[in-house]
Amino acid sequence: MNKCNIIPIFVPHLGCPHDCIFCNQRKITSFNDSLDKEQICLTIEKYISYFKNKEIPIEIAFYGGSFTGLNENLMIEYLKIAKKYIDQKLVDSVRLSTRPDYIDEHILDILLSYKVKTIELGIQSLSSKVLDLNERGHDVDCVYKSSNLIKKYKINLGLQMMTGLFGDDFNSCIHTALDIAYINPDFVRVYPTLIIKDTKLEQLYYSKKYIPMDIKDAIRLCKYIDIIFEHYNIDIIRLGLQSSDNISKDKDVVAGPYHPSFREFVQSDIYFDLFEYYIKKFKIKKYLHFECSNEEISKIVGNKKSNINRMKEKFNLDISFSIHNFEKNILIINENLVNRKEFIDYSFMKILRRFDET
């Protein structure tokens, strides 16, 4: 995905008559009521004035809620505001998030006429059982139909999935990721399920009918999912919930695998596996020296050097490293050239074998 400066406009529960058991959109978006149009304009202008690099395209993003589930006139009023800034050449495009069952040709005609460039569908799972248990109110088929329609309109498609939903397990999450890869969206977001206050999931948790995934399992599962999307060259634009004032472990999250550095943990775990594989392959004993790009070093070393310490302990090695102007995927391990992508493809085949058997 090309880099964009995003102007986020949060559309809260407004537009969504549903109550998926895990969602309390009002809490996540920090709003309770409808959006004030003047306020939207002020927000857009404030952001435009912040962006210093005028070469980077600017996109207005209507997030949260289900944008295309709004009353049509209201939806068009919001789109008109965005279009005003596009016509003035102050903004380049619009993106929005919605539900798969709120997409049809009539809606897409409207969106296209207002320069909507990207649609993110919150699909959460491609298991019928999981969709039903979480009271999503749409079926699997609807996801395929809406995704294909968006692609037919040549609008960028993003798909959001959740892991560890009520009724989910490793197998259903892996199959959801594989099925998403088959749809071939332009990008994905992956959110481990958290129990948010004032949701049905919270009640299920207190009545011991739902046990959230612990953080270690969530990291392991998201590692497999990351590998699947990396294998298919599908951009993961977010892994783990965005940290904000309202979503913090103490305030609104009752339980669940929440950590502000969740994604870094996943990436570090992938690198641990990569090093383990090449330590064995190259029969490395005693000393290990690796070279990598500046971009990757913190993921390789891990939080508080956890990866390096794990490797030292497990393989009894002296470890040193140096940083170079390498491409992201390239590493040198004891003078052997290593391409991370090859390891990802190898790991992907292992995941396929493992989860095909289950």
Ligand code: SF4
């Ligand atoms: S469709 Fe989206 S916004 Fe509406 S209740 Fe479900 S998760 Fe929340």
